[in-house]
Amino acid sequence: MGHMPDLRALLQGPEPAVARDDAIPFNRPFIAGRELYYIAQAVLQGSIAGNSQFTKRCERWLEQRLATPRALLTHSCTAALEMAALLTDVGPGDEVIVPSFTFVTSASAFVLRGATPVFVDIDPVTLNIDPELVGQAVTPRTKVVVAVHYAGSPCDMTRIMETAGDRGLIVVEDAAQALLSRHGSRSLGTIGHLGCLSFHETKNVICGEGGALLVNDPRFGERAEMIREKGTNRMQYFQGKVDKYTWVELGSSFLPSDIVAAFLYGQFENADAIIARRRAIAERYRDGLAGLAESGYVELSHLAGRGDDNGHIFHIRTRNRAERTGLSSYLQQAGINAVFHYVPLHSSPAGRRYGRVHGALPVTDRVADTLLRLPLFYGMSDDDVDRVCACIARFYR
Numbered sequence: 001m002g003h004m005p006d007l008r009a010l011l012q013g014p015e016p017a018v019a020r021d022d023a024i025p026f027n028r029p030f031i032a033g034r035e036l037y038y039i040a041q042a043v044l045q046g047s048i049a050g051n052s053q054f055t056k057r058c059e060r061w062l063e064q065r066l067a068t069p070r071a072l073l074t075h076s077c078t079a080a081l082e083m084a085a086l087l088t089d090v091g092p093g094d095e096v097i098v099p100s101f102t103f104v105t106s107a108s109a110f111v112l113r114g115a116t117p118v119f120v121d122i123d124p125v126t127l128n129i130d131p132e133l134v135g136q137a138v139t140p141r142t143k144v145v146v147a148v149h150y151a152g153s154p155c156d157m158t159r160i161m162e163t164a165g166d167r168g169l170i171v172v173e174d175a176a177q178a179l180l181s182r183h184g185s186r187s188l189g190t191i192g193h194l195g196c197l198s199f200h201e202t203k204n205v206i207c208g209e210g211g212a213l214l215v216n217d218p219r220f221g222e223r224a225e226m227i228r229e230k231g232t233n234r235m236q237y238f239q240g241k242v243d244k245y246t247w248v249e250l251g252s253s254f255l256p257s258d259i260v261a262a263f264l265y266g267q268f269e270n271a272d273a274i275i276a277r278r279r280a281i282a283e284r285y286r287d288g289l290a291g292l293a294e295s296g297y298v299e300l301s302h303l304a305g306r307g308d309d310n311g312h313i314f315h316i317r318t319r320n321r322a323e324r325t326g327l328s329s330y331l332q333q334a335g336i337n338a339v340f341h342y343v344p345l346h347s348s349p350a351g352r353r354y355g356r357v358h359g360a361l362p363v364t365d366r367v368a369d370t371l372l373r374l375p376l377f378y379g380m381s382d383d384d385v386d387r388v389c390a391c392i393a394r395f396y397r
Contacts, residue, residue, distance in 0.1 A: 035266030050255025077198035152312035278311030288389030
């Protein structure tokens with residue numbers, strides 16, 4: 001890593017004019033290797049429907065790299081979560097414990113089955129679900145705990161799995177942001193009974209829209225394949241286990257096209273380089289903003305660049321909502337697109353309608369008011385990072 005200017009140096013000099021074509025987006029999709037070549041191969045092989053050559057290659061990559069018994073590619077992480085909800089057999093009267101600070105489908109996948117999401121607060125350091133509150137929120141109706149690994153940073157899976165084991169609960173890891181992040185020696189998404197990944201274009205490894213369900217508990221394996229195949233035993237038919245296939249289970253069309261899988265496989269081949277670069281960007285942000293953090297102006301992502309996470313998000317937290325609004329506008333005027341994140345689910349119209357809250361959620365409310373995500377993408381240059389840091393420093397000048 002090259003020399004980083006100190007805070008005083010960043011504060012010196014007039015603010016530079018920024019041309020629109022010099023803007024720094026929050027995210028930018030990218031080609032990492034042979035993605036387009038593999039798309040052509042998918043077409044030439046004569047089948048671009050789901051579960052063809054590249055779908056199977058992607059699934060083998062996930063199984064081998066993450067050490068999970070079965071990986072099923074889906075058209076989104078939302079689809080994987082909806083499959084998980086079907087597999088857990090939740091329904092009316094059942095409760096699902098979930099953090100309020102998460103994307104809507106962490107909860108809505110289970111609401112679609114009639115279950116009630118129970119929103120709990122998050123840890124103020126990791127921004128993940130507070131494991132102490134998980135235990136407190138359990139009732140006789142609780143069936144599932146959804147552990148969301150925010151920003152690719154691991155939840156305390158040891159405590160969550162202990163609570164689940166003691167109470168007979170199923171744990172679904174929402175690892176949408178956490179590909180190749182770890183909790184100890186294990187990959188996130190492989191510790192709970194089921195894990196869900198995302199390959200949306202805003203994630204580290206991308207294919208536009210895509211996801212995967214990791215089936216870590218063998219009791220769910222056969223049913224998961226049926227659910228993904230519209231509720232039929234089609235896979236058993238192709239394996240010669242039955243002489244015809246028919247409708248046997250609730251399900252839907254959760255498979256992606258093999259064209260999507262072909263693009264994704266090209267990304268998988270370069271996953272280590274992609275994540276190494278993102279970690280390096282996060283570390284440069286941490287170094288460049290350390291002075292502001294030490295002075296108490298902002299709080300920084302707690303794990304950025306430190307090895308357990310995958311460099312998915314670098315966020316800062318301001319002292320209050322008005323300050324965040326001002327900083328965001330200031331960066332936007334300088335051609336830098338920094339963005340907020342979730343509106344807490346417990347305060348959303350649908351969250352109030354379909355869920356309930358366990359206790360107060362002060363950390364969630366405070367984080368939702370003050371968190372700002374900075375640009376971070378594979379093709380981002382060191383100069384871009386330095387420019388963002390300099391602009392933030394000028395705002396606090």
